[in-house]
Amino acid sequence: MARKKTNNDLPSFDQLIVPTVKAIQELGGSGSIEEINSKAYVIAEISDEILQISHGEDGTVSEVDYRLAWSRTYLKKFGLLENSSRGIWALSKADIDVTKLDHVEIVKTVRDQNKSTQSPKITASEKIEQEVTAEVDNTEEWKEKLLNVLYEITPAAFERLAQRILRESGFFQVEVTGKAGDGGIDGKGIVRVNGLLSFHVVFQCKRYKGSVTPSQIRDFRGAMQGRADKGLFITTGTFTREAIKEATRDGAPPIDLIDGETLCEKLKELRLGVETKLIESVEIRDDWFKGL
Numbered sequence: 001m002a003r004k005k006t007n008n009d010l011p012s013f014d015q016l017i018v019p020t021v022k023a024i025q026e027l028g029g030s031g032s033i034e035e036i037n038s039k040a041y042v043i044a045e046i047s048d049e050i051l052q053i054s055h056g057e058d059g060t061v062s063e064v065d066y067r068l069a070w071s072r073t074y075l076k077k078f079g080l081l082e083n084s085s086r087g088i089w090a091l092s093k094a095d096i097d098v099t100k101l102d103h104v105e106i107v108k109t110v111r112d113q114n115k116s117t118q119s120p121k122i123t124a125s126e127k128i129e130q131e132v133t134a135e136v137d138n139t140e141e142w143k144e145k146l147l148n149v150l151y152e153i154t155p156a157a158f159e160r161l162a163q164r165i166l167r168e169s170g171f172f173q174v175e176v177t178g179k180a181g182d183g184g185i186d187g188k189g190i191v192r193v194n195g196l197l198s199f200h201v202v203f204q205c206k207r208y209k210g211s212v213t214p215s216q217i218r219d220f221r222g223a224m225q226g227r228a229d230k231g232l233f234i235t236t237g238t239f240t241r242e243a244i245k246e247a248t249r250d251g252a253p254p255i256d257l258i259d260g261e262t263l264c265e266k267l268k269e270l271r272l273g274v275e276t277k278l279i280e281s282v283e284i285r286d287d288w289f290k291g292l
Contacts, residue, residue, distance in 0.1 A: 010053065010063055011044055013070035017103040019043040020071045021080065021096060030090035034261065037068050041241065048240045052211065077110045143264040146274065150207060150236050150263075158207040159186050161272075162234050168270045171201070184216075185223050202228040206235035212257075214246040221253055231255035236263060 023039030024031055031039075041051060046064055055066040072089060075081040080096060083089045150158065159176045166174045166189050174189035188202045202224045206212060212235055224231045231253065233239075238259050239247070247255040258266070268274045 009050055010067070011046065013067040013074070014103045014107050016040060016044060016064075016068055016071040017075060017106055018098055018101050020068060020075060021091070021098050021101060024081075024089065024091055025096070025098070029094060030088055032087055033065075033069075033072075033089065036072075036089060037065055040068060048211075048242065051241075074106055074110050077113065078106045080106075142274075143261060146264050146267065147236055147260050149273075151209065153207070155205070155207055158236075159205050162203060162205050163187055163189075164272060165234075165266060165270065166201075166203070166232075168272065169266075184220050185227070188228065199229040200227075201230045201232055203232040203234060206233070206237065208235070209237050211238045211240045212243050213240055214242045217243050217246040217255060221255060224253060224255075229253075232258065234258045234263065236260045 019040045022043050023036045053063045055061050055063045082092050163174050163176050171189040171191050176187045184204045185202045186205045192198045204220050
């Protein structure tokens, strides 16, 4: 009987430092957190089973992603990474030789740097943990709250939400058609590209916390055969790595995937049930006045 994976099988954040740099290099020197993490999973050879371990009991972020946030923070403080307000992380220089990177040295250097600026009551690692926790909370807290709301609505309401998202995104003739025996197809619509080409799209909605498997992708593809040019699979959960591969398999009708995190970002972008409030922050620059 196979042994169930536990937290002891998880790579530590310092072990993920070099894979993080390699991931960004493979992405051309920059990438979103989702892009970087997906590459790092493969480079660090992290199994789907390990990726399913969550950080905390009810957290929407996985333990691996939480530790990758630590890795990015250490790399930023070490001077190898920088990030923009749009959530894009980039290498601070293009000629980084990963063969010469020592994660032990990076961790030690960053902690030594923090010793000179921290409160005597706070250790270097505790200070960094506060920063990592703030980063994860800022990006995940509202998404967790939103997903919890989506878990509570009815399947029919979730299908109507998917219909609204597609309409707001430029689809037309969007209909909810979900019914028993329809192979999992919940709706259909048409998307027009540059006002010239039109594609018929069918979509399926899965409102749950689990991960969509390759077999579910195959079943959906079978149902869409001869009925649409493309498929769209929308879930509040996640997709296993094998499911993602199956969705983009060569020679098979393409299926685009929207997981819970992407769904939250799209609702925020379209301002559907999500409002973003900007709070003005005023800071006084003493050094500017002293330089007069």
